[in-house]
Amino acid sequence: MGALCHYHHHNHTIFLSSINNTPSIHHRRSKKPNTAFPHSHNHSRASSSSSSLSPLTKALLHAVSSGSMQHALSLFDKMPHSNTFHWNLLIRGYTDNAFFLSALNLYLTMRFQGVPTDHFTYPFVLKSCAALLNFREGEKVHGTLFKLGFAEDLYVCNALIAMYAKFGHIASALRVFDEMPLPDLVSWNSLVGAYLMVQQYFTSLRLFSQMLQTGIRPNKFSLINALEACSLCSYQLWGKEVHCYALKLGFESDIMIQTSLLDMYSKCRLLSYAERIFDSISSRNIVAWNAMISAYALNGQPIRAFDSLERMLKDDKLAVDNVTLINLLPSCAQLGAVLQGKAIHGLAIRKGFLPHLVLETALLDMYGEFGILKLAEVIFDQMVDKNLITWNAMIAAYVQNGWYRKALKLFEELLSGYLKPDTVTIASILPAFANLASLRECRQIHGYIMKLQFHLNTFVSNSIMYMYASCGDLVTACRIFNEMACRDIISWNTIIMAYAIHGMGRRSIELFSEMKRRGIQPNDSTFVSLLSSCSNSGLVNEGWAYYNSMKLDYGIEPKIEHYGCMLDLIGRTGNLDQALSFIEEMALLPTACIWGSLLNASRNKGNIEIAELAAERILSIKHDNTGCYILLSNMYAEVGRWEKVEQIKSIMKKKGLEKTQPCSTVETNFRLHRFTNKERSHAESEMVYEVLDIISRKMGHSKCILSATKFKPSELASKTANSPENHSVRLAICFGLISTRLGEPVLVRKNTRICEDCHVAAKKISQITKREIIVGDPKVFHHFRDGHCSCGDYW
C-alpha cells in the first residue's frame, strides 16, 4: 500500500500540507456552569466521587448501568431526597436503552417539579430529541439550557451539533460550533458528519482540512468521515491523501478504516485498489465482505459479486445478513437474473429480514429494472414504512418502463402527503412530464422547481431542458442551457439531442464543436445525440464521419443505439441493400428497434418484401408490437393488397391489439384542445372546417397536389373511409392558426407519426399562411417553414 503514498506530492494536496505531529490540544471545560443561578446550589455534591455515595444511590447507579430500568425506577421512587444526579442517572438509563420518549418525559417532569438540571443532564436530553427527530422540543431544550447558562459547555455543545445534524439543520449546527469557545475533536467530527448528512461533501472536506490546520490530530472517526466525503465526491486524489494519512497515523490494520478505504476506492471507480485493500484485511468480517460485494456491483462486475458471496459462505463460514442481500440485488438487476433476484427475495423472507425499509426498497428497485412492475407495486403497497427514497424508486420504476400516467399519479400523491420531494424525485418525474404534459403543465412544474430552488441542481436542469425540448419549446430549452451555471457532459448531450429532436442537425454539430473547444470529452451518449441529429436532418456524410471518428478518435465502441441511428441514416438514402448488410455486419445482435428502423426505411422506399422480412423479425422478438402491424397494414393498403390488410386486422383482433386512435393537440393559453380524425365535437369545429376549406382551396386542387403517395390505386379512396383531408393534424393546425398570435409558431403535438399527405399539406400551409408550423410526433418535431420541412421529407 505504500505505493499509494506518492500522491501527497501532487498539486491537489489539500490536507497533507497541514498535517504535522503536534499533539492534540487539551480542551478543558471553558466555563463553569452558572453558579449564580438559583437552581445550581447543590451542583457540586452531584459531581462527588462514588465512594461517598449513599447505598441507595449506589444501587440506582448499578441498576442503570446494567440496563434494568424497571428496577432503577422503583429505587428512584423509594428515594426520600432525590437530587439532580439521580434524575440524570435515570435519564441516562432511558437514553442508553433507546427509551427516548421516557427520557424526554422524565426531563420535562424534572423541570416541572423544579429540580435543577445541570450540564450533565442536557447531552442525554438532546440525544433523545435527536433520536425522536423532535425538532420542536429540541429547540425548546436548547433555549432552556441557553437561559440556564449551559450553552458554553463542551459536551452540551457537541450534543447540540449532533442533534441539529440529525435534523438536517446545518445552519444551527454551524452556529453552535461557531459560538463555541474551544471546539474539540468531537465537535469537529460532529460538524464534518453534519455536512455529510446534508450531502455537502465539499464543505465537509474543507472543514476536515480546517481541522487539521488548527493542529487537531484526527482519530479514526475523523478519517472515516473524510473517506466517505471523498467517495461521495468521487475524488480519487483526496481519497488517496486521506489513505496516506491513515497509514501515517497507524490505522493500517484497523478493519473499520480498511473497510472505509475499500468503499472509497470502489466509489472512486478504482476497483483494483479496493480489491488490494480487501486482500490486505487479515480477518474479514461480514461488513468487509458486504463492502466488497457492493464494490463489484458498483463497478459493473456482477459475476464477481456472486463469486465473493460464495467465497464468503465457504471460506469464511459467514452467514449473509440483510445488507449482504441488499448489496447483491443490483448485481441481479445488471445480469437480468430474475430467478436469482426472486431467490434472494425468498431468502429474505425465510430469514425473517422483512419487513425492512432498505431491503424492500432495493427489491422494489430491482423488480423495476427487470420491468416486472406488478411485483414492484406489490412491494410498494405492502410496505409499512416508506421514506422518500422508496417513493422515488417507485416513481423511477414507472418512468423507466414508460408508465408515465402511473408515475404522475404517484407523484401527485407524494405531493399531497407529508414527504417533500427532493432533486432526485424531480429529475425522475420530469421525463413523465416530457412525455405526457402540456406546455402549460411543464411551465407549472418548472415554477414549482424554481420555488424549491432545485433548478440550481445540474441534474434537475438537464431534465428541465429535455422536458421543454420534447414538449416542443426548443427556445426555452436553449435558454435554460445558456443560463446554467454548471454544465456537465449530460447538459451538452441533452442540448445536442434537443436540436436533434427538432431536426436542426447543423446546430447540433456546432454545439458539438463548441463542447470540444471547451475541453469537454464526449462520451457514448454524446454520439447517440449527434448521430440521431445527423440522421434526423439528413446529414448523411457527416453522420458517417462522426460514426467513424467515434471509434477511431475516441475509442468508443458502438452500442445498439448507435447502430440504430446509422440504420436510420442509411435508410434515408433508400439503399436497402446497404441497410441489410449493415445489420449483418453489426457486432451486436439486432433488436426489435433495429428491425423497426429497417421497416421504416422499406416503407419509405415502398419495398414490401423487405418490410415483410423486418416485420417478421420484429414480431418474433416483440409479438405485441402494434405499430409494426399498422405500418405493414398501411403498406399493403397502399399497394392494394386488401387480403393482407384483412389478415393483419384479424391477427390483431385475435391478439387483442388495438390501433392507437390518432389524435392531435394544440395549446392555447388556458387549455389543451384535442382533435381526432374527422373531429366535429370541438366548440369551434365549424370555424375550423371553414378555415380548412379556405386553405384547401388556396392550396389549389388538393387532390392532385396532395397525392404524393407513391401507390394510390383509384379504389383506395373508397376503401379508406378515413380521407387525409380530415386528419386530426390538419384540424389542429387550422385551429392553431386562428387561436394563436400572428408571428408565433403554431405548435401541434401528435400521438402517431404524420402521414405523407398531411406532411405535404403542412408544408403548403406554412407557405400560404407565412406561419411556422411545428408538428411533433413521438419521435421528431417537424418544423414547417416557407414550404419546407426540417426533416428533409424523411421520417
Add this chain to the structure above:
DNA sequence: TTAGGGTTAG
C-alpha cells in the same frame, strides 16, 4: 454520569 463509529435502497 456527559459526544461520534466501517458495508445498506432513488
